[in-house]
Amino acid sequence: MKFRIKHEIRGRIRIHMEAKRLSYKEADLFQYYLEELPQVTKAVVYERTADAVICYQGERSTLLKKVAAYRCKDVKVPDGILEHSGRELNSQYQEKLVNKVLFHYGRKVFLPAPIAAAYTGFCSIKYIWKGIQTLAKGKIEVPVLDGTAIGVSVLRGDTATAGSIMFLLGIGELLEEWTHKKSVDDLARTMSLNVDKVWIKEASGQEVLVSASRIRENDQIVVHMGNVVPFDGTVSDGEAMLNQASLTGESAPVRKTAGNTVFAGTVVEEGEITVLVRKAGGSSRYEKIAAMIEESEKLKSGLESKAEHLADKLVPYTLAGTALTWLFTRNVTKALSVLMVDFSCALKLAMPVSVLSAIREAGSFKITVKGGKFLEAVAEADTIVFDKTGTLTEAKPIVAKVISFNGYSENELLRIAACLEEHFPHSMAKAVVNAAKERHLDHEEMHTKVEYIVAHGISTTIEGKKAVIGSHHFIFEDEKCTIPEGMEDRFENLPEEYSHLYLAIQNELAAVICIEDPLRKEAAQVVEQLREAGLSKIVMMTGDSDRTAKAIAKRVGVDEYYSEVLPEDKANFVEREKQAGRKVIMIGDGINDSPALSAADVGIAISEGAEIAREVADITVGADDLKEIVKLKRLSDALMQRIRRNYRIIVGFNTGLIVCGVTGVLPPTTSALLHNTSTLVIGLQSMKNLLDESE
Template sequence: MPHTPPLPRPTDTAPTSGAQQDTRHRRADRLAVALLALALLGLLAGLALSAVGRPDLATLAWAAGVLPALAALLVEILHSLREGEVGLDIVAALSMSAALAFGEALAAAVVAVMYAGGSFLERYAAGRARREMHALLARVPRSATRHRNGGLEEVPLDRIAPGDRLLIRQGDVVPVDGTLASGTAFVDTSALTGESLPARVAEGGEILSGVTNAAAPFDLRATRDARDSTFAGIVRLVEAAQASKAPMARLADRSSMGFLAVTLAIAGTAWWFTGDPIRAVAVLVVATPCPLILAVPVALVAGLSRAAAFGVLIKGAGTLETMARIHTVVLDKTGTLTDGRPQIVSVLRSGTLDENAILRLAAALDQASRHPVAQAVVAAAQARGLALPVPESVTEVPGDGVLGRVEGRDVVVGSAGFVAARLGLPDGQLPRAGAGAVQVALGVDGRMAGHLVMSDPLRGDAAAMLDRLRRNGIARILLATGDRAEGAERVTEGLGLDAVRAGLSPDGKVLLVLTERKRGPVMMVGDGVNDAPALAAADVGVAMGARGAAASAEASDVVLLVDRIDRLCQGIEIALAARRIAVESVVAGIGLSVLAMLAAAAGYLTPVEGALLQEAIDVAVILNALRALRIAPSGAESDVAGRAAPGGPPPG
């Protein structure tokens, strides 16, 4: 049975456009259908002629049906040889040629039909495994509706710039990353994350490109160019994944030489000891290359597609195979094990202002800053329904704080030391936040007004996720963070980690990963720019793509498209199941093939019977490999039940 040559790897050739790939797939599909039709027509015509007593014409009809398939197979073999590969297609070519040469035209016709049918089935299997990825690529929008001078204009995506205000109609795919600029929106994220129910987004909330507007039209303020947006990056990753080839698949290619040698040895031995060349023909036609050629790539590509349905984008089949062998998982803390968005845990008063007034003034000034802590203060004030005035005369000292005027009052907000220095207060008299907490001070009209104590909470699903990692065979789980040791230990207390490594620089994280690799394959999970080197150094790097930095997504091998760390476990479970299905298919298929070859060598199978048995094994192997499309990781059922978005589904 034939196999389609792997697509060129992105590092080897220029990228192939989606249209070119679609054209090539359609051409290959038409060829497979034509070969099957000709081989089947020749077989049926020969049987009909044989039934009416014309064996001479029947032989010609069978040969006519065989020759197109044999010619296509020889072209495939030459292509493989030019690529430096010796594939098992040689066995199929030898079986058809030998059957014709020794007068077994009917057996040759059966092999040709099964060869062409197997080629058609392979095209179908590969197409089904790519279906969800193709659906993702097909969603790429080509233009967007932009507000301009009081009207609307349709513009190509490459003309959209950060700051543009776009109209997203009901049913539109969001073309670029942005924030909701009007009202409330309900978006369908199922294509990216697998979430079945629409998610509710409040004004100012982030909306990723690639999701669909599930309700009334809304305005989006673009925050990135189209080429740098989330969905564009996902498309590039999908295209790279489709062009990849797994280590198991490469191993299968190398193993094909051994299988070819075994086949020829059994056929030659049967002919030598019996003097009957028909025995050798029977061995050749029963030898099946499908378990080696198709089982591994079909199972792994199906696993890639299945993982994508759960919001786990794996960049290649090789990564999927490696995920099934991970020994150690190294987790970053901020944004990975923790939520990554500081929350206010208490408000300390230092004057006459009440808690809401302290929060309102701090948030009003922090509107002018893009610092994560400042944005968290603004979000907390908005959550309480506080009206925030527009600040004036704003000056920001990056990393320290912000100064300005709010409603005629001089306001300064930032780190305790920064605010104290601006107010002329001794730093030693300021209250201290506990381990792992962040303290934001507020000064108003030259006096200390209060402090906001903020903390980055542990993700609610973190403990359950670690337990599932253990059950999936992960031997060691470590925390790697640049934070102080006392804060890291407080946050992770009771989680049962094997080690906590705090105060690490990016180089320190890389060194930790390289050290752990001596024990076995290592997976690194992170979301920040400082995690990118460690992600690249690990056997499998996993980026929190929903809110993580672009650098970490580029350096990683896996991107979690939904901001849920438990999806990591589902990805690993899918990888384990896909690899297990691939191995089962190979072992069972090759075992049955060898037994059938021995039976044919002993004279228990005629060439026609051997050909039929061969393809029965092939079909069984492919169908078994396609089981990977139905892998159901643990927790999938609860996901469906728990996907109701805050505020419920959109009206209507």
């Protein structure tokens, strides 16, 4: 691609492409390409000017070579990225906003007064009629107030005031609609699937792991326990309990058998199914989520709902105040000063905009929030519970060594373990699979049906022999496996600095796989920062041994830790804390964390964890850095502060306007102008990033 450099400083460069402007698709393609480059930290492409601003790290020459090598036809973009990027939506609303402002002030300048007055009268019919319809339903709400204010102004011949009220109401509606649609669009896009690999069932019955892009209509895919259903389809074989909360909002799992329809985004909680793919594209999932968000009350926080209800409740008092002012003063002008000012417009605009903007801002930090009420819950929380593996420790543990107990070679034992573990999305399972891949060990399917026992391990049959892999409790207590004769000393002297994964064949220990699970370097700092942010009780829970858990807990600095816990133990702990009156955040990444994530006031999943954890969770954070959780807490606190501050400003300012109007200090036109302008300013302020103003 040909381009020229318009401006640059160290780490930031602005380039101009050889075009007058770019199409939305061209701009999105180029931005996606830039953002995928490892040295690029941030990129913005402007379609109108064909410019791009690139922030980068590393060598400038390397970046410029990559930019020069860009060819739009060579860029492969996942389904849904281009279709729902939001670029076209933003452009449309920017144009609507500019056109509305230009038309309003152009009409004042160029239209003769009689025609302008007639036009204002015609436009007022919509607001008056909406107020009448609201009254007809037996409700005295905001549309009644707006219709009355506009109608009285028109009847008095004060079309300038009526026009100003309608203009500012229109601007407010446009801004709210824009912010709402953009926020919903961003949220739906981040919640949409991004499945890379799926298990396809070939004609021979063999399961093969392939790229999701290879899947076509009428292919058969196998979805194992704990995994997400990647495509819409029909169950052709198997039986499973599916969690459909992401689409229906209901947490109770639904039984699916042969012939039943399943939808992309639902998660297999128990069992295993083979799905005949009906639709391989990714758009259906997006549309379902967008519709669910639009219809759901999840987007509303408690403070937001209270503010909106208060806005409607205040309308009768405003009308009563108008009537009383007229009765006592017999002054129509003073009475109209009360009517022109109300609390509801600002309350109903600023609160939703604040919440939706906060959700959008969270998305910029790779934090997906499924509703405003969860941000409020994070702000109110006083207890936080961390899972250890993959949360406080690195998301990518590694295999340190394989200790043989049956005479097999390390590579052979690792190959068997990888063959079992590749079916299940957990950080320790991924460590085993990655280790086998690094050693170039081919682990084709050798086993029959794989059964996963949550928080314990995996059981299957290899060449007619039962094979199990999992925790100490599962292997030696549940499965009653034994240590080979003469290997007791080796077993007693297993290295204590590692987590242990046990592999047994025919009820006899075959290998111990030592997993090095390094603590995240930022973990201790994050715990301290969360404590400073107001969380009074910080807990760590893990299925690991007490020895390992105690060492990690001491290094991290948590208040309490619990070891060798089962999924139900985590969920029961969360329930006990809630019954004690505490607000609880649960953070985890595995299948075994999903009951606790569901039980908590706010469930937070690590993005690289199991699909079921991400689906059940209320918030998902990126796996790169736990500091995102601190940002989430600060963002939530800042949102609640903004909502409360907006409430105080709206009530205080508008009360002042009413007093000034009743005392005759301000005429109705000025009161209306100040009221609507303040509403617009507060709405615009509510769209600003929270952390920019609080940090």
